[in-house]
Amino acid sequence: MIKIAIYEDNHALREALEILITGVPGFELVGAYPNCINIEADLRRAEPDVILMDIDLPERSGIEGAYIVKQQAPTVEVLMLTVFDDNDKVFQAVCAGASGYLLKKTPPAKILEAIEDIYNGGAPMTPVIARKVLQLFPRAPAVNTETDKLTPREQEVLSSLAKGNSYKMVADELGISIETVRTHIKRIYEKLHVHSVAEAIAKAFLK
Incomplete structure (x- = not known):
């Protein structure tokens, strides 16, 4: 059973994700929050395996939330769901410790696949974001x-x-x-x- 928590300030999207996850065998929704202000307490109470985290949360950003998660519970995987695909946001998410990055327009089936993938040690990203992550760093020499x-x-x-x-x-x-x-x-x-x-x-x- 994969335990999942959601941090998303858009009520309609948060509710849609809740419905999506609760309808899948092997997935358990352990929390859904409009912000990550109390994420430390949320982690202790819910003990999620995977967190879906919006980058642009009010008061405390999802990037800061991801950093706190990795400091407090390093084994918890953070999957960023965001409307942003610009380099700065992606780079900040990488530095914060997020393991996967999907745009919010990603089809529901792909989101579910990404949750399972990240739980099993993968690093799911949309092709657009994968290219951006690679562009953030200088290319390695021909011989590595x-x-x-x-x-x-x-x-x-x-x-x-x-x-x-x-x-x-x-x-x-x-x-x-x-x-x-x-x-x-x-x-x-x-x-x-x-x-x-x-x-x-x-x-x-x-x-």
């Missing part, structure tokens, strides 16, 4: 000793994830099972000494 540690197949898996693909999309693209994707990612983590897909992408492809 970190990438050299990976097998050709592991490099293919990581490259596919860097495009913003989910585990399922990676599996379909490479013609392998999702379990095989997870096995490759586990080995990538071990070889690069990282704990998330975002870290692996940064270490393998970016300076």
Whole structure:
């Protein structure tokens, strides 16, 4: 059971997300809030596994909320749902510790897929935001000793994830099972000494 909390100040959207999540087997909605002013107490009470966080929240931004989450409960995954796709907002979300980034116009089925993906260690992003994240950093040199540690197949898996693909999309693209994707990612983590897909992408492809 994946426990999910929502932070969204738009009442209609928050309610739509509540309905979406409560209708899915294996998902449990443990909280839905219009702001993250009391997020410390919310975390202790609700103990979510995944948080859907709007960036543009009143009084305390979702970026600040994400930072507090990662400081207080590092194992909780934060998935940013936002209307923003500009570099500054995305960069701030990355620095705050968010693991995934989706635009609010993302179809409901993709949001549900992203929740499961991020819970399983993925870093779901829309292709637009994935490109922006990569643009925030200087490109790595042609020869990257970190990438050299990976097998050709592991490099293919990581490259596919860097495009913003989910585990399922990676599996379909490479013609392998999702379990095989997870096995490759586990080995990538071990070889690069990282704990998330975002870290692996940064270490393998970016300076």
